[in-house]
Amino acid sequence: xxxxxxxxxxxxxxxxxxxxxxxxxxxxxxxxxxxxxxxxxxxxxxxxxxxxxxxxxxxxxxxxxxxxxxxxxxxxxxxxxxxxxxxxxxxxxxxxxxxxxxxxxxxxxxxxxxxxxxxxxxxxxxxxxxxxxxxxxxxxxxxxxxxxxxxxxxxxxxxxxxxxxxxxxxxxxxxxxxxxxxxxxxxxxxxxxxxxxxxxxxxxxxxxxxxxxxxxxxxxxxxxxxxxxxxxxxxxxxxxxxxxxxxxxxxxxxxxxxxxxxxxxxxxxxxxxxxxxxxxxxxxxxxxxxxxxxxxxxxxxxxxxxxxxxxxxxxxxxxxxxxxxxxxxxxxxxxxxxxxxxxxxxxxxxxxxxxxxxxxxxxxxxxxxxxxxxxxxxxxxxxxxxxxxxxxxxxxxxxxxxxxxxxxxxxxxxxxxxxxxxxxxxxxxxxxxxxxxxxxxxxxxxxxxxxxxxxxxxxxxxxxxxxxxxxxxxxxxxxxxxxxxxxxxxxxxxxxxxxxxxxxxxxxxxxxxxxxxxxxxxxxxxxxxxxxxxxxxxxxxxxxxxxxxxxxxxxxxxxxxxxxxxxxxxxxxxxxxxxxxxxxxxxxxxxxxxxxxxxxxxxxxxxxxxxxxxxxxxxxxx
Amino acid sequence: xxxxxxxxxxxxxxxxxxxxxxxxxxxxxxxxxxxxxxxxxxxxxxxxxxxxxxxxxxxxxxxxxxxxxxxxxxxxxxxxxxxxxxxxxxxxxxxxxxxxxxxxxxxxxxxxxxxxxxxxxxxxxxxxxxxxxxxxxxxxxxxxxxxxxxxxxxxxxxxx
Ligand SMILES: Cc1cc2nc3c(=O)[nH]c(=O)nc-3n(C[C@H](O)[C@H](O)[C@H](O)COP(=O)(O)O)c2cc1C
Ligand code: FES
Numbered sequence: 216x217x218x219x220x221x222x223x224x225x226x227x228x229x230x231x232x233x234x235x236x237x238x239x240x241x242x243x244x245x246x247x248x249x250x251x252x253x254x255x256x257x258x259x260x261x262x263x264x265x266x267x268x269x270x271x272x273x274x275x276x277x278x279x280x281x282x283x284x285x286x287x288x289x290x291x292x293x294x295x296x297x298x299x300x301x302x303x304x305x306x307x308x309x310x311x312x313x314x315x316x317x318x319x320x321x322x323x324x325x326x327x328x329x330x331x332x333x334x335x336x337x338x339x340x341x342x343x344x345x346x347x348x349x350x351x352x353x354x355x356x357x358x359x360x361x362x363x364x365x366x367x368x369x370x371x372x373x374x375x376x377x378x379x380x381x382x383x384x385x386x387x388x389x390x391x392x393x394x395x396x397x398x399x400x401x402x403x404x405x406x407x408x409x410x411x412x413x414x415x416x417x418x419x420x421x422x423x424x425x426x427x428x429x430x431x432x433x434x435x436x437x438x439x440x441x442x443x444x445x446x447x448x449x450x451x452x453x454x455x456x457x458x459x460x461x462x463x464x465x466x467x468x469x470x471x472x473x474x475x476x477x478x479x480x481x482x483x484x485x486x487x488x489x490x491x492x493x494x495x496x497x498x499x500x501x502x503x504x505x506x507x508x509x510x511x512x513x514x515x516x517x518x519x520x521x522x523x524x525x526x527x528x529x530x531x532x533x534x535x536x537x538x539x540x541x542x543x544x545x546x547x548x549x550x551x552x553x554x555x556x557x558x559x560x561x562x563x564x565x566x567x568x569x570x571x572x573x574x575x576x577x578x579x580x581x582x583x584x585x586x587x588x589x590x591x592x593x594x595x596x597x598x599x600x601x602x603x604x605x606x607x608x609x610x611x612x613x614x615x616x617x618x619x620x621x622x623x624x625x626x627x628x629x630x631x632x633x634x635x636x637x638x639x640x641x642x643x644x645x646x647x648x649x650x651x652x653x654x655x656x657x658x659x660x661x662x663x664x665x666x667x668x669x670x671x672x673x674x675x676x677x678x679x680x681x682x683x684x685x686x687x688x689x690x691x692x693x694x695x696x697x698x699x700x701x702x703x704x705x706x707x708x709x710x711x712x713x714x715x716x717x718x719x720x721x722x723x724x725x726x727x728x729x730x731x732x733x734x735x736x737x738x739x740x741x742x743x744x745x746x747x748x749x750x751x752x753x754x755x756x757x758x759x760x761x762x763x764x765x766x767x768x769x770x771x772x773x774x775x776x777x778x779x780x781x782x783x784x785x786x787x788x789x790x791x792x793x794x795x796x797x798x799x800x801x802x803x804x805x806x807x808x809x810x811x812x813x814x815x816x817x818x819x820x821x822x823x824x825x826x827x828x829x830x831x832x833x834x835x836x837x
Numbered sequence: 838x839x840x841x842x843x844x845x846x847x848x849x850x851x852x853x854x855x856x857x858x859x860x861x862x863x864x865x866x867x868x869x870x871x872x873x874x875x876x877x878x879x880x881x882x883x884x885x886x887x888x889x890x891x892x893x894x895x896x897x898x899x900x901x902x903x904x905x906x907x908x909x910x911x912x913x914x915x916x917x918x919x920x921x922x923x924x925x926x927x928x929x930x931x932x933x934x935x936x937x938x939x940x941x942x943x944x945x946x947x948x949x950x951x952x953x954x955x956x957x958x959x960x961x962x963x964x965x966x967x968x969x970x971x972x973x974x975x976x977x978x979x980x981x982x983x984x985x986x987x988x989x990x991x992x993x994x995x996x997x
Contacts, residue, residue, distance in 0.1 A: 532857060604961045
């Protein structure tokens with residue numbers, strides 16, 4: 216339907232919604248192709264094109280809509296296609312499969328077996344999306360509509376109940392009541408710190424000043440996390456609606472969304488949503504016929520991790536002040552933020568949680584979760600696990616449930632070693648603690664943190680010392696250099712870890728690491744430096760023996776640290792197929808066809824290409 | 838090397854002298870010229886009455902800027918955590934060998950620039966590389982080899 220009017224009041228909004236819903240129910244069938252960044256990378260746009268052409272070329276009894284939806288979260292199996300009626304779920308669909316889907320499923324009503332999800336545990340194919348184990352264990356509140364709507368389409372968002380919460384807040388609630396409802400919900404910030412959202416809003420509302428701002432933090436600097444991208448890309452209106460409600464609650468008339476520049480699609484969809492909202496009067500002056508005014512702008516980040524930190528983010532939006540470094544707090548941004556005005560900064564997920572809370576009530580939201588952590592959390596499950604992607608689960612679920620039920624266990628039947636949570640500032644949770652209920656308190660107690668919800672699964676072939684070194688090199692690289700503990704302490708810590716991974720470490724180094732870490736935690740200016748030692752400290756706490764193996768035995772048990780390993784060929788397993796010889800970029804593998812090969816240790820650079828190439832498990836790491 | 842200052846002027850005009858848009862202004866210049874030419878920065882400094890030092894501070898602080906011209910094709914290897922545990926360091930090393938340049942460098946013939954990034958947001962498909970903005974996921978060293986050896990230019994050369 217072409218919408219043609221400005222939405223001037225709540226009654227008009229409801230009338231339009233009813234029309235859109237009726238129209239949606241009347242539509243015969245639909246093909247939804249996931250067009251998030253992940254599925255695009257696997258060829259989703261070609262699939263959409265093939266459906267459009269294939270459907271246009273046929274006379275079908277019902278009209279079939281092809282819809283480009285947002286990210287479904289199961290990126291690994293992409294491109295994903297969902298067919299209605301029936302919620303039939305196809306994985307890894309390529310353009311070449313489309314003809315068959317149209318003739319078998321749309322015309323004849325039969326599934327295409329080979330495209331259905333294969334459950335490795337039972338060996339069976341699964342027909343519907345909701346029965347796939349990866350989705351079955353989820354409770355999707357924020358991600359509920361991602362796979363159902365065209366991301367930047369206001370009509371689609373309205374049809375799933377969009378902007379009802381805004382109408383309710385503006386016409387039935389005072390700003391204080393909105394804040395009170397959020398307080399009842401127990402919502403805590405999803406950007407890392409877990410600060411109570413209502414409290415932040417309350418401080419800002421009470422702060423002196425007539426000009427106030429709301430800001431959405433979509434910098435998503437934590438490598439390995441993509442839930443903010445998925446939400447902004449897949450359902451930008453939900454973030455916008457949350458910000459409108461927040462602005463009303465704190466008394467702000469302008470806002471910014473700070474998006475990292477690595478997310479071009481998210482920026483495109485968000486600008487589309489903003490433009491459409493403005494066109495229909497949901498942004499601008501006198502929104503929904505009330506006295507509430509609000510304008511929203513996008514600010515593009517420049518690829519600096521520290522800009523995710525709220526005070527640095529503020530100076531980055533403000534523009535030129537040289538480098539946007541963090542500043543000491545207090546004063547907190549809620550009192551003194553953008554251009555010195557009271558400013559609420561919340562994460563993408565925090566904002567997107569606001570509309571459902573207003574719609575269904577704080578009590579409803581608080582019914583899910585643990586004592587201190589309410590509602591659901593979106594985790595990005597990656598690493599050495601079978602099913603990777605975004606999982607939205609109730610707070611308090613255990614890591615074991617996520618990794619083994621939703622994630623389908625470890626790849627290649629290997630043994631799980633640890634799960635890294637909280638990104639570069641977080642820590643490693645060892646196998647023994649997998650039954651820990653996931654919430655803010657428990658994770659902090661285990662020396663890690665919730666962070667923005669990254670879960671990186673590691674198996675026996677991940678070296679924990681190398682991982683700590685990796686995180687340190689990351690934080691060191693991203694340190695803005697303003698304060699000494701972070702700049703110099705980080706460099707020294709990294710140096711020590713490099714020494715150990717090269718087999719040049721000494722046992723005293725471990726004490727030095729502890730002392731340096733303590734100094735950084737105590738005296739760094741912002742959380743980047745304060746938290747940077749976390750990955751080192753948690754791995755030292757739970758995997759001390761692995762550090763000692765590197766230091767004392769000069770051995771890397773996981774077979775990762777190059778100075779400490781050798782690749783050799785097991786002559787009894789080698790068939791002499793020559794794959795490793797051809798794969799070796801250094802020309803270190805020698806041998807004649809059908810005879811066991813040998814690796815010249817002088818020439819070998821330990822790149823591991825032979826290991827990857829071998830099909831007979833004949834390449835061993837010592 | 839002279840650059841088309843008119844282009845710079847048009848961009849400056851588009852964003853005006855608004856501090857909040859300065860990052861975007863520089864991003865557009867960086868996108869237009871494939872780097873931030875010194876002349877362009879000087880022009881922005883003059884027109885917007887901004888100290889050149891501050892523009893340089895921004896240009897060196899944010900990862901998305903380049904101070905030297907980028908190659909025709911941009912290869913970007915994700916070094917994020919999810920990609921790291923699935924072998925990103927080996928992917929980068931292989932890319933460096935194939936292209937004959939280190940991360941951050943541009944090949945002498947101006948064809949390739951090799952860069953690293955902290956995360957591309959498609960972590961489920963790691964390890965991941967983008968070539969001219971196109972994502973290539975689930976890589977191993979053999980696939981990187983194929984990907985980089987079969988660049989559009991080399992394809993063209995083979996046909997000649
Ligand atoms: C170094 C550093 C990086 C951060 N990066 C992000 C980020 O990428 N996204 C985010 O939402 N919060 C990030 N934060 C947390 C923010 O400072 C801030 O606490 C958060 O945006 C508040 O929103 P919330 O209350 O909704 O969590 C970062 C903090 C630090 C210290
Ligand atoms: S870690 Fe590589 S895409 Fe996120």
